[in-house]
Amino acid sequence: MKKKFICVLIIMIILLSSTTYGAEDFSQETRAVLLGDFESGEIFYEYNIDAQIEIASLTKLMTYLLAMEHVDSGKVSLDDIVTISHTASRTPGSSLKLREGEELTLRTLLDSIMIVSANDSCIAIAEHISGSADAFTKLMNDKAQEIGLANTVYLNPNGYPLKNGVQNMMTTRELFELSRYVISKYPQILETTKINKMLMPSRGYDRDNTNPLLSLISNVDGLKTGFTDEAGYCLISTVEIKEDENNTKPFRLIGIVMGTKTEEIRKNVSKELLEYGLENYSYKQILNKDTSIKKIDILNAKISKVDIYPQKDLNLLVKKGEIIKQEIKLEKFLKAPLKAGDKVGQVHVLDKGGESYIIDLHTKVSVQKISLFDRIYNYFQSKKES
Structure with missing residues (x-):
């Protein structure tokens, strides 16, 4: 009886000490949640992702994108010296502590918006590129429409609420698409967002990266945090999954958690969301071009069984336990002779999503055609064996 009581007590302790978030329920204490694959855009988990909500400093992804496009076009350079205006130096919220008249490179300002979420740097960038924050904001909205973000509204380049409380709005689905767009076009952003600390000894500046997952999960390298009273605590996180014995192709997960009440909840839900993806999704090699998929009989062939092969490899991102169906459809009236590489049919692979x-x-x-002599020989051999 005593042993039974101890076992029950241990089980209760384990249950009480475990996370409050279910293995596939990340909606508790959040406004929206999304987990998806960067390359394909496939969404593995979603909650309330089409509601238009405040996005706080996640805004800075668009600011980064526009700045980099202006660099690409030659209109500005990352080595440009930006003189800090009075307006930029007076910007409230998280900052690089810019001083009026100070001179910094555009590269440094861009790093600061992605590492420490510097609001003042956003204004300085906007003024350098467009002359004013308002003119730059118009470009942000134009770009959003251009890439299909129909529910996105930008009011400024940094996401800080206006005096009347209104602020930049997006859906979580559109944040996912924007993240994919930025990473696809400028993958170097991840070299910046994985930097643990922004150090500027000459300015006495020392701030940790705002992303709490960098030190918690291996290979997390991005992407952006956000917070306002209305938006709550938000985080877009990215993690690269390497190729190994359990995963046949590298891939990247993007997790988005919106609107938690505390930093701790944001960290815990984001961590569990990525861990759920890491534990449950991987690339599996469904077809190997060098591995025979089947042996078939071919009419009039000299050999009785012929190996057939897929023309190319097929690796699919699958969830643990997911069944992948295959159907082989051979060409009608197949007969010898055949040359190496001749098409003999198709394999149809169907994933769980259809x-x-x-x-x-x-x-x-x-595959050579059987000769009359071989036919006679095979006939007598079969008689002899029988």
């Missing part, structure tokens, strides 16, 4: 992948099948060797 997406179909069609890969041609071929032989890797020539």
Whole structure:
């Protein structure tokens, strides 16, 4: 009886000490949640992702994007010296502690908005590129429409609330699409967002990266935090999954957690969201172009069984326990002779989401037609064996 009581007590302690978030329920104490694949855009988990909500400093992804596009076009350079205006130096909220008249490179200002979420740097960048924050904000909204972010509204370049309390708005789905767009176009952003600390000894500046997951999960390298009273605590996190024995192709997860009440909840939900993805999703090699998928009989062939192969490899991102269906469809009236590489059919692969992948099948060797002599020989051999 005593042993039974101890076992029950241990189980209760484990349950009480474990996280309050269910394995597939991250909606508690959040306004919206999304987990998806960077490359394909497939969404693995979603909660309230089409509601238009405040985005706080997640705004800075668009500020970064526009600045980098102006660098690409040659209109500005990362080495440009930016003179800090009175307006920029008076910007409230998280900051690089810019001083009026101070001179910094555009590169440094861009680093600061992604590492320490510097609001003042956003204004300095906007003024350098467009002359004013308002003119730059118009470019932000134009860019949002250009790339299909129909529910996005920017009021300023940094996400800080206006005096009347209104602020920049997006849906979580659009934040996911914007994140994918920025990383695709400027992957170097991840070299910046994984830096743990922004150190500027000459200015007496020393601030940690605002992303709480950098030190908690291996290979987390981005992306952006945000907070206002209305938006709550927000985080877009990114993690790279390397190729290994359990994963046949590198890929990247993007997790988005919006509107938690505390930094601790934001950190815990974001951590569990990424860990759920890491534990449950991986690339599996469904087809290997060098591995025979089946042996088939070919009419009039000299050999009785012929190996057929997929024309190319197929790796699919699958959830643990997901069943991938395959169906082989051979060409009608297949007969020898065949040359190496001749198409003999197709394999249709169907994933759980209903997406179909069609890969041609071929032989890797020539298949000769059976001769009359071989037919006679085979006939007598079969009689002899029987």
